[in-house]
Amino acid sequence: MLFQRDGGLQVQVRSTIAALRELAMPGLEIELVDTNRQRIDSYDVIHVFSAINGNYRAVELATEMGVPVVLSALLSPGWSRSAGWRARVADQLTGRLTQWNVQTSYAQTKRALQLAQMVIALGEAEQKALMDGFKIESSRIQLLPNGIAERFFQADAKRFRQHTGLEGPFVLMVGSISPYKNQQGLVRALAALDLPVVLIGQAQRQHQAYLQSLLASPNVRWLGQLEHHDPLLASAYAAASVLALPSQGEVFPLSVLEALAAGTPAVMTDESALSLPGSAFALKQLRWSDTDSLRQAIQEFVGVPPPRAAVSALVQTFTWRRVALKIADCYQLLYERRQQGSGDAV
Structure with a gap:
């Protein structure tokens, strides 16, 4: 349903893809996954945009298939320690009341964040929300803002x-x-x-x-x-x-x-x-x-x-090329980790 509407998320996805392709870096091929025709394990790295709206399933599937995931969280900075605590309490109560047959959106979002090998935050406020509201380690978070055409x-x-x-x-x-x-x-x-x-x-x-x-x-x-x-x-x-x-x-x-x-x-x-x-x-x-x-x-x-x-x-440095170069570095890092892991297993 992603492209059935147009808004900031859709612009971010399209602009990221376009900027990465314009880099024309050797060995870097970028495409939008068509899950009806392509298997996730045919890719070296998967980039998921947004930790909400059921996207935890895409992260789960990639993890099961051994494909590293970069997750652009896109979370509200309103997630504080107290908000996270209340959400966890509500999740526990929901689980017990339904014999764990119902999950809260908080639990699904947290699972996506926990499974992803790298989480992208758009700014320091979102980074703090990830750490305070979802207990994500700072070492797994990369600060990368959106770009401007x-x-x-x-x-x-x-x-x-x-x-x-x-x-x-x-x-x-x-x-x-x-x-x-x-x-x-x-x-x-x-x-x-x-x-x-x-x-x-x-x-x-x-x-x-x-x-x-x-x-x-x-x-x-x-x-x-x-x-x-x-x-x-x-x-x-x-x-x-x-x-x-x-x-x-x-x-x-x-x-x-x-x-x-x-x-x-x-x-x-x-x-x-x-x-x-x-x-x-x-x-x-x-x-x-x-x-x-x-x-x-x-x-x-x-x-x-x-x-x-x-x-x-004020925003002169917010170019899509600069953002794309940093994202490409994230992909490269996860790709190399995956290759090293495969080598260790042989």
């Missing part, structure tokens, strides 16, 4: 301005339309201001009423879903005065990184693994439900915009 660094506002007719300042929000993403909180925060809000993203059927409630505001404009490679998306980032992402939680939001690359400051939830030292002049991370602080931060960025070149410089 070069086109976002080179984005120009002209295309978006011509397409929409918007000439003045506006706030942009990119992401699926849903209560979890909290577009309504953004609209409420800016209700007293004459400041347009542009929404880009898809609304699932169950959230159509939510979308209509947003569009009832005269300052809201919805552009629908834009493909990640659409030049209009990059142009929207460059044209915006501020990117807002007051969702209830984000792992490592690509939309924020892409906006910063385009030189646009961002205001977002503090429930995230994203951490950029020295970024306070261009990135505000707030409690997702704090509409007063959200409004104030947006007003400050609109009133006194930070220098776009300085904003872009």
Whole structure:
């Protein structure tokens, strides 16, 4: 079901594959596994994206077949020691009440993390969540952020301005339309201001009423879903005065990184693994439900915009090539370990 929707996870998977292929490294062949036609043990290394949504079965199967696994965890940084303890207690109670016929999602996620030979965390906050919430050893965790496509660094506002007719300042929000993403909180925060809000993203059927409630505001404009490679998306980032992402939680939001690359400051939830030292002049991370602080931060960025070149410089090192080189090193390390293990067994 992975590619039946489009979002940050899908972008990450496709971008990782493309960046690894562009390296053109001798002996490195990358492909998306088709489990209906290909056996996992025909590969040297398997890379699984996301520790949730039943992916523990893929990790289990690869382990049974002797294929090492790199697991991009993509976990919420909200997993603390206390949250992990509560989840383990709930798992024990669930098991005893059902004679161990029912597993919690926590147990499945933890199994995937425990079986994987290497776990990738997108930032220090996610690394801490892995260690505190799931008791994963730091030696098994690699810190590797997402990358940003070069086109976002080179984005120009002209295309978006011509397409929409918007000439003045506006706030942009990119992401699926849903209560979890909290577009309504953004609209409420800016209700007293004459400041347009542009929404880009898809609304699932169950959230159509939510979308209509947003569009009832005269300052809201919805552009629908834009493909990640659409030049209009990059142009929207460059044209915006501020990117807002007051969702209830984000792992490592690509939309924020892409906006910063385009030189646009961002205001977002503090429930995230994203951490950029020295970024306070261009990135505000707030409690997702704090509409007063959200409004104030947006007003400050609109009133006194930070220098776009300085904003872009914050994420200058987040290139997909750099990320791909490090991921390729992870693959190589696990491949060599597997070969050494095979040699020891002969």
